[in-house]
Amino acid sequence: MPPYWPVVRNRVFARLLPGLAVSALGDGMSAVAIGWLALQVAPHHQRGLWVGLAIAAYTLPGALGAVLLARPLRGRSGAHLAALDAALRTVFLGAIPLLAWSGALTIGRYTALLACSALLSAWGSAGRYTLVAQVLPSELHVPANALLTVLTEASTVAGPMLAGLLIAWFDAAAVLAADAVTFAVLAVSFALVRNHAALPERERRNHAALPERERRTHAALPERERRSAGLAAIRRDRRLFALMALSFWFFLLFGPVPVAVPLFANSAQEVALLYTAFGVGAVIGAVATGHLPHLPLWPASIGSVLAFGLLLLPLGLSLPRWADLLTLALAGLAWAPYPTASMSIFQRLTPAACLPSVLAARGAVLVVSTPLGTLLGAPLVQATGPAATLVTCGVAIAVLGLVAVGVRLFRPLPRARFDERKASGCTP
Template identity: 80%
Template sequence: MPPYWPVVRNRIFGRVLPGLALSALGDGMSAVAIGWLALQCAPQHQRGLWVGLAIAAYTLPGAAGAVLLAPLLRGRSGAHLAALDAALRAVLLGAVPVLAWLGELTIGRYTALLAGSALLSAWGSAGRYTLVAQVLPAELHVPANALLTLITEAATVAGPLLAGLLIGWLGAPAVLAADAVTFAVLAVSFALVRARGPLPRREHRSAGFAAIRRDRRLVALMTLSFWFFLLFGPVPVAIPLFASSAQDVGLLYTSFGVGAVIGAIATGHLPRLPLWPAAIGSVLAFGLLLLPLGLGLPRWADLLTLALAGLAWAPYPTASMSIFQRVVPPERLPPVLAARHAVLVVSTPLGALLGAPLVQAAGPAATLVACGAATAALGLVAVVVRVLRPLPREHSDGRKAGGCTPAMR
């Protein structure tokens, strides 16, 4: 607890943590319900395709929102951006169970509502991490990012189990109703924040992408992240078909979450974590641990493998986000992080869309093996590139050794 205590005690950031934890629990439940409800609504012969479309719809529109909505949203505080995203999610996710209980929910309407709820996701993510950089000193960024990862992954332990029980009792739409309520609470939590500090600058809509292009470290990190998430994309499509029931899906996600929670706790106790080795090592280890899932092992072995994969995954979000926070000044973070999210939010849904026909043709087990092998290969390539072309070091105040980053000029 010691490394997290200064983060929790922060007067501003501490106020939104309960809402973040509750919303994360709702997301952990929805991770099961979104794919499961798509399975129930889709035509029998197109189930794999519609599961992939539903998962993509829940994230992909955030990329369009990051660019098209920039004129309306740039210059707003991190808390305001996060509040707007949560409010939109609450309204549109809440419409899903209403239509289901009225008997009017079709797979097309379901997918459209998921897509609409994701329009502000890039700005909401940017807002949360901008608040970290805005109200906390640089030495607390790694523990704060690790705490956010911990909250997210802890929810994948309890959330899928609760979702499995709730789906069996009331059905998948009830899970999305609960998630909508948690987003409403989160929207209120951020709306009440009055953070002091440098406000985001009003810049051209492409300022975030331009800042990333000018810094070789950010380009390298974005490339690694894009391919990592792309190769992960088919996994959520394969898991519902790999499992035998909604409860089984919940157990698989929960096992991953247990490992990720342990990994996030450990990461938070390493404030001097070497960020690049941690990020690349996470990619390599995750790919290797994904391989055994498709080898027909007993279910207990699959659960153990996913727990270890979660342990390997946990350092990546903390390390990658900390690199951005060290390179980019807080007042310029929202457009940069929105641009980052716009690129990455495409990768996982694109992987899901590409993985859907693969799951349909080769089966879920073969898909998991292929994803694991490709991810491990990506990690090896990153190691070789890092050795052959070393990158400038980041300092905790956001500067290179030897001068300002291009993003700060």
């Protein structure tokens, strides 16, 4: 607990933690319910395809929102962005059970509502991690990011089990109703801390110390250039670009896994057990990561990719179910360092003024990768079956990890600091 104590004592995080915990539990429940409800509503002969489309719809529109809504949302605080995302999810996820219980839910309407709920997902994610950088010093970024990962992964322990019970007692629509309520709690939590999430005093002094000519640069930029400033900043820094590429391919190749898991199991309760096993390993890994403030971030990121790919391979060996659960627990353990380490690299390399735009651009790219992999995985699952799909993903991810090791060894990344003058177009 010591590395987390300064984070928990922060006045902003202390107010947010209950809402984050409740919302994470809702996310853990919806991980089971979204695919299971699609199985129930979709035509039987197209179940694999529609499961993939539904899962993709829950994330993919975030990329569209990151581009189309950049102008009205740029310059807002991290807490404000996260609150808007949570409020939007409350409205559209809440509409799904209302339609289901009235008998009016079709697979098309279901997919459309999931897509609308995800429109601000890239900005919401950027808002959460921008808040970390805004209210905490850099030495607390790793434990703070790890704490957010712990909450997310802990939700995959309790969430799927609770979802399985709710589906057995009621139906999958009831799970999404509960998830909508948890997003409402999160929206209120972020709204209450908006006025307290100011930049640290050190960052304000640094910004005030910039020459007047540099502070005026942003005002002179065309709007189209400002809109793409986050992506341009990533392209200019080879370290950020390399990490973005690694993350894109990692999440793309992971994309078919959520499609395969519901078909890999025999019931909603078994799906819940598989997710829970993964979550147990991920929680242990995330907690351990937070206790490593001097964690070598690049080796941890690349090692996580390689180990995760290798640990998917035994799922194609037709082992007993207990062995599958153990394998997924180990895969969760391998996965856990990646979100914390990769996000910490972005936070450390990016100036505070550019961070919301850079993280939103990162989110826009990554929010495409997993759904794209999901869409590609749907016909793969339909053609080869869930076990073969999991093995294929494992092999591809392991190869990606080996490629990253080779690049890291033979093309060392620069150590120079991020050029704030070139990135001045990011500033709000």
